[in-house]
Amino acid sequence: MSNALQLPIIDLASPDRFSTANSIRQQACIDHGFFYLVNHGVDEELVKKVFEQSSNFFSFPIEEKMKLAIKNHRGYTALYAEKLDTTLTTKGDSKETFYVGPLADGLNQWPLEEDLPSWRSTMETYHQKVLSAGTKLLSLIALSLKLDEDFFGKVGALNEPLGFIRLLHYPGSGDLDSSSEEVYGASAHSDYGMITLLMTDGVPGLQQICREKSKQPQVWEDVPSISGAFVVNIGDMLERWTNCLFRSTLHRVLPPRQERYSVMIHPFAVYA
């Protein structure tokens, strides 16, 4: 059973930072653990390019993609290679992924410039822009917790290494082996960092369980996308740091009928 959720919308450019911080605290982080972020400063054209480049890469033959197979947490993982809900006995999640990590340490793997011109520069620009939006959001989250705006910077949560981009591709059901197994695009999980900023191509599939992870029966609710807005969710680390005031909620992606692309970044304090 599922219903569509009405999630709060947070305006990152609002001049009334204290009222925005109050909405972040109550509606966004306590009531839902999920919210939309608008006026975030990441250009629509850039997002469009990221989706185009993502589709260009995933359309390569598997042998080409495997040349960039994951190393040091960067690069390609194939269809069914990951299973976010490890209690499932199914073969794996029906998605393929490409990870781009922090830019400064030189560990990223990149497609060749002659194969995919501007691929690397597009992802690098996106990485920087989303981190900058995420940093602004964290200062509002600090205010919402009655802390100084620069609290997270001061405790080192914004230090390197920062931020992994995950490009995701969920093939449509017509491109998958039909089997009786219950396979998810991304099986149920919560995210591990502080916050996740997700952009999708608008194809539905994402669902969330509100608030209580352990409550039975589990009621899954659709998280519709809003064009141009990030879907932000609270991760386990921020749940822990707020002594469970803010909720890191369970979510999953149903196997989409048509193919689906998304891109997310878990920006902060992944290793802190």
Ligand SMILES: O=C(O)CCC(=O)C(=O)O
């Ligand atoms: O693709 C999506 O909409 C969300 C995927 C997700 O939650 C994840 O990979 O952590």
Ligand SMILES: [Fe+2]
């Ligand atoms: Fe997730």
